[in-house]
Amino acid sequence: MKAEPAALGAVLAEAEEARVVARADTHLMRSLLIGIFILMAIYALYFARAFFMPVILAFLLTLTLTPIVRFLRKRGIPEVVSATLLVVLSVCVVAIAGYLLSGPVIDLLNNTSSIGQQLTERLAQLRRPLERIMQISHQIEQMTETSQEPGIQKVALAQSGILSAAASNVLAAGTSFTIIFVLSLFLLASGTMFYEKIIQSFASLSEKKRALRVVYDVEREISHYLLTVTIINAGLGAVIGLGLWALGMPNPLVWGVAAALLNFLPYVGALLTIVLVSVMALISFDTISYALLAPAFVLLCDIIEGQFVTPTVVGRRLEINAVAILIAIAFWSWLWGFVGALMAVPLLVVIKVFCDHFDGLGHVGNFLAAQQTAVVVEDEAAEENGEAKA
Template identity: 80%
Template sequence: MKAEPAALAAGVAESTDSRVEAHNDTHLMRSLLVGIFILMAIYALYFAKAFFMPVILAFLLALTLTPIVRFLRKHGMPDVISATLLVVLSVSVLAVAGYLLSGPVIDLINNTSSIGQQLTERLAQLRRPFERIVEISRQIEGLTEPSQEPGVQRVAIAQSMAQSGLLSQAASNLLSAGTSVLIVFVLSLFLLASGTMFYEKIVQSFPSLSEKKRALRVVYDVEREISHYLLTVAVINTCLGVVIGLGLWALGVPNPQVWGAAAALLNFLPYIGAAITITLVAIMALISFDSISYALLAPAFVILCDTVEGQFVTPTVVGRRLEINAVAILIAIAFWSWLWGFVGALLAVPLLVVIKVFCDHFDGLSHVGNFLAAQHTVIEDEEISDTEKAAGA
């Protein structure tokens, strides 16, 4: 009789061990499936970027313009009309900006060699310790300079063929870029004009009324926060570009509209974009002004504008809850720039904000949103919880 409880306990222990082992196996299998899915998604995004890039750009553009469409809907304007007007206005602004900036940008590209030579001359006094190295490199260049032999004609022909190949590649890239831009604006038009169709489809996908309400609440919250963030950041960056352009125009920097547009566009790349803008403005100021002290006013003005925008304007208008920590931003920029080049780098932070907002609305993904959040946000949340505990005590 005493052996029965022992056998029963052994059976219970064996059953528990088997359940734990089965649970571990299930968890491992689930982790492997998630890892395989992520690798396949990265593979698809990399090799099918011609499809995914304009689609994602269209969705982000539609989210950016959604608050305006919603505002006009409340005032009696149909979604189709407001969406058409907004897309046509966006295309017009892009076309006008491209036309106005094309001339100065082409001139800068054509004068790249002369700009580099002028910059080298301006910085000659700062590279005195390296004069010996420069002299050695010049001697090596003189030794390796090709002589005028019959082979020179063959090299010239090869360069001509290479240039023709580059022209054909540039034409192909231009055609592909034009197709992608057309897809972006047409798809964003249909997304904006569809109104609440997607919300109705989401509601119809759930059986119970409570699940329908919860899904609709989550979708509305995510859409509202992301659209507010994208539209606000776009307006802030535009204002920043206008201020920098006007300031550089007042200082006498050549082509201030180009640097204002570059500042607005590159400001979608936190930290890196501002550094690139400051460097470009500093180079142009150094080769444009005789006084180095006066030339430094231009990059100093850009630094001041970027500091005010990054430390005061954006946190106040957007809110600190949607701020992302610097490590996650740099990793995202590196990843998306490797995946999709410069366009991917511009999309890195908006996509990161989309992921964070989505994760914040689901308990199972809250740890991912917490990891992406800025450090001060976590500290503020802990202080709030400690205050609530003290108040409850």
């Protein structure tokens, strides 16, 4: 009789061990399936970028214009009318900007070689300490060329010019812009149709309320962020353009638009703007001391915008840590080029806000959040606990 409890305990132990092994296998299989799904999603985004890129841009444009449509709806203007007006206005702004920028941009592209030569001449005085090293490098290169066999010839591949490559993609760009604006029009004019479809997919009333609350919160926060950041970047571009015009910088409209677009790339965009403005200022002005005023003015504007304006207007709740931003910019620029880099931070904010509303994805949102945000949240939680205890 004493052997029966021992045997029963052994059986229970074996069953528990088997249960633990099965749970571990299930967890491993789930992780493998998630990894395979992520790889397949990246594969699809890369090879089907001609489809996904305009669709995602249309959704981002819709989220940007949604607060305006909601504001006009409260004033009695139907969604169809306000959406049509906003999309037509967006098309006009893009068309006018493209027309005004086409000439200066084409001139800059055609004069790339002369710009490089002028920059080299202006920086000649800074190269004097390095001339000896350059001479040694040139001598080594000549020795390498003379040591080659006489029968070996160098082959240089001619590359197509930038303008010809751009001209070959005009049709694709036009198609993408058409998809973006038409899809945005339908999404804005649809009103609450998608919210109603989402609610209908749940059975219980509590699930419907929770789904509606999550969808509205995510849509409100993201649309507010995108619209606010777009307005801030447009204001920054206008200030930089006017300041460079006052300094006598050629093509100030180009640099103002470039500053507004590149400011969607935190850290990287401001650095690129400063470098580009520095290059053009060095070849445009007579003295180097006066030429440095232009990049210094851009740097001052970027500091004021990044340290004071955006944190005050947008708030620190939606701030993303710098590591996540740089990784996202590198990933999306590899995936979709320059357009993907511009979309990296808005998409990162979308992911963070979405993760913050689900307990299972809270660790992802916590990883994406900036350190200041996490500290603020912890301080608020500590204050609430202290008030509750009191």
